[in-house]
Amino acid sequence: MNHASIPRIAYGCLAALALAGAAPVALADSSGKWQSGKEVYDKVCGYCHESGVGPVITGRDLPADYIRYVVRHGNRAMPSFRPSEIDDDMLAAVARLVSGKQVQ
Ligand code: HEC
Secondary structure (H helix, E strand, O other): OOOOHHHHHHHHHHHHHHHHOOOOOOOOOOOOOOOOHHHHHHHHHHHHHOOOOOOOOOOOOOOHHHHHHHHHHOEOOEOOOOOOOOOHHHHHHHHHHHHOOOOO
């Protein structure tokens, strides 16, 4: 895992910190790998999307393709995440989870 990716996530979260005044978001564990889509959601997405910084994204039947697109490309206040930050497998997993198509 490329540690150069960490400041970018942290930077995105600084914006959230400014808005939410909350604690820093957790990053992938020491192996540098996310374990599941749920972990990505809980530690990255949920930081904004469960706190009111971003809109609620679960339970809305958002298409997984759309979720993957937004995560890779960003959208206004939504930061983009590179494959070095969230790899394709984990992105697919979190997109399925958020879309409601699959848990984990
Ligand atoms: C730093 C805060 C932050 C993080 C972290 C974050 N988001 Fe977002 N996200 C936002 C904000 C703010 C918006 C609303 C953007 C706008 O419309 O201006 C958004 C929008 C979205 C949307 C579009 C929602 C809609 O109503 O169309 C999706 C999908 C989304 N985020 C998915 C994710 C996923 C999946 C993750 C985790 C990999 C994630 N986001 C992480 C802040 C964040």
